[in-house]
Amino acid sequence: MGSDRYPIALAELRRGIMENAAQGEYGAAAAAARANISLRTAQRLAKQYGTSLNALIDEIRLANAKSFLSNLEIDIATVGQIVGYTDVRSFRRAFKRWTGLSPKEYRKETLGERIKQQ
Numbered sequence: 001m002g003s004d005r006y007p008i009a010l011a012e013l014r015r016g017i018m019e020n021a022a023q024g025e026y027g028a029a030a031a032a033a034r035a036n037i038s039l040r041t042a043q044r045l046a047k048q049y050g051t052s053l054n055a056l057i058d059e060i061r062l063a064n065a066k067s068f069l070s071n072l073e074i075d076i077a078t079v080g081q082i083v084g085y086t087d088v089r090s091f092r093r094a095f096k097r098w099t100g101l102s103p104k105e106y107r108k109e110t111l112g113e114r115i116k117q118q
Helices: 008-022 028-034 039-048 053-069 076-082 088-099 103-116
Strands: none
Touching: 008 028, 008 039, 008 053, 028 039, 028 053, 039 053, 053 076, 053 088, 053 103, 076 088, 076 103, 088 103
């Protein structure tokens, strides 16, 4: 296994996704290109290890969204834009699918006292 729960074979692909995410790019084709492999090869590689390229991208999106949501100065719509959504409703639906909570509920649960103090 690699440094996390994925095998070393996926490390380059995940690194590419994270590098692109740091620049606001969450596209599958861009992730594959960053890892110097074709989109189809990236999809096959992910499938070979029981996941999908989109699931890997969403994992990074979720981690970034949680990080940005911890900053109360950034509104939820802006967090959605930062993690690659043009529509805040799409971001809210995706976040709820990933966590079972809306972004607002997530903030309340994780930042409770900080929210009350504002």
